[in-house]
Amino acid sequence: GQQVMQIPQYQHVQEGEDFTTYCNSSTTLSNIQWYKQRPGGHPVFLIQLVKSGEVKKQKRLTFQFGEAKKNSSLHITATQTTDVGTYFCYQGAQKLVFGQGTRLTINP
Amino acid sequence: DAGVTQSPTHLIKTRGQQVTLRCSPISGHKSVSWYQQVLGQGPQFIFQYYEKEERGRGNFPDRFSARQFPNYSSELNVNALLLGDSALYLCASSSRTSGGSSSYNEQFFGPGTRLTVL
Numbered sequence: 375g376q377q378v379m380q381i382p383q384y385q386h387v388q389e390g391e392d393f394t395t396y397c398n399s400s401t402t403l404s405n406i407q408w409y410k411q412r413p414g415g416h417p418v419f420l421i422q423l424v425k426s427g428e429v430k431k432q433k434r435l436t437f438q439f440g441e442a443k444k445n446s447s448l449h450i451t452a453t454q455t456t457d458v459g460t461y462f463c464y465q466g467a468q469k470l471v472f473g474q475g476t477r478l479t480i481n482p
Numbered sequence: 483d484a485g486v487t488q489s490p491t492h493l494i495k496t497r498g499q500q501v502t503l504r505c506s507p508i509s510g511h512k513s514v515s516w517y518q519q520v521l522g523q524g525p526q527f528i529f530q531y532y533e534k535e536e537r538g539r540g541n542f543p544d545r546f547s548a549r550q551f552p553n554y555s556s557e558l559n560v561n562a563l564l565l566g567d568s569a570l571y572l573c574a575s576s577s578r579t580s581g582g583s584s585s586y587n588e589q590f591f592g593p594g595t596r597l598t599v600l
Contacts, residue, residue, distance in 0.1 A: 380524075407588070416572060416591040417525065462524050466587055470515060470538060472524035 378406075378463055380473030388481045393450040395476035397463030406446045407466060408437060411475070412459040420448075420461075455480050484509070486575050486592035494598045495563050503558045503595045507575030513537075514556040515589065516548055517572040525572055531556055532578070563599045570594045 379398045387393055397406065405424040409417035421430055423439035423446060430437045436449045450457055458480050463473040487506045495501050507514050513532040517525035527540035531550035545561045554575075560567055574589035 416594055417574075417589075418591070419588045422588065466589070470517075470527040470530060470540070472517075472526070475524045 378403075378465055378471055378473040380463055380476055382476055383474060384477050384479075386479045386481065387453055389455060390452050393453050393457070393478055395448050395461050395463075395478075397446045397448075397473050399444050399465065402443050403446075403465050404443075405465070406439060407464040408446075408448050409462045409464055409472075410459050411462065415459075417462060417472075450478075453478070453480055455482050486573055486590050488571075488573050488592040488595050490595060491593070492596045492598075494600060496600050497563055497565060499563050499599075500559065500561045501563060501597060503560075503571050503573075503597070504555065505558070505573030505575075505592060506555045507573075508590055511575035511577050511590070512554055513576045513578060513587070514550055514554065515574045515576070516556070516558045517574065518542070518567075519570045519572055519594070521569075528558065560597075565599050568597060568599045570596050 381396050385393055405422055407422045408420040410420055411417045421437050423437055426443050427441045428439040434451045438447045446463055448461055460475040460477045462475045465471050486508055489504045505514055515530040516528040518528055519525040528542050528546055529548040530538040534550045548558045550556045572594045573592045576587045576589045578587050
């Protein structure tokens, strides 16, 4: 079945450092969504990307959709302790599939 | 407005028992999806319902079943529980079903039901 592979599985950074998680698919995606799940919480929608090469920004978060619409990335600039959590990519157009997630921990 | 609600919050069952989990979507949302999240993993899709009809099913055994009611609330049933069914069960509602390149189907998740099977 269709899957989205997400790397890395874990990332530990010092507060203030940048963070990036990558999502890759073997097939072309119609769109991709990103969610954040805080420890003990539930996934919360961050953004949806639809267009080839699309780039969207939310404050310190930058989301990109690859030109071939097979990969996507989430980049956080100057991490803060509030960024702690697991970030999931998700494709829901063909099948409802979450990536494995990247768990971000931050040393204050 | 209330968000997605799920009940119960926590549940402890023994192997072989049956369980029913409940979900109320955001008012106006007609689509409900169920996910199983094992600790340390991403949510795994179980079912999607839209307008009371099943629109999608993940790779789960027939012990898992669901339904959606006229008020768009939903129930997930799991029969003959196994230890491996222990997980967080998430319900998500959206205003439309999945599918289509231009569909915008942001999902709103409930807090989940933590099921422990002993």
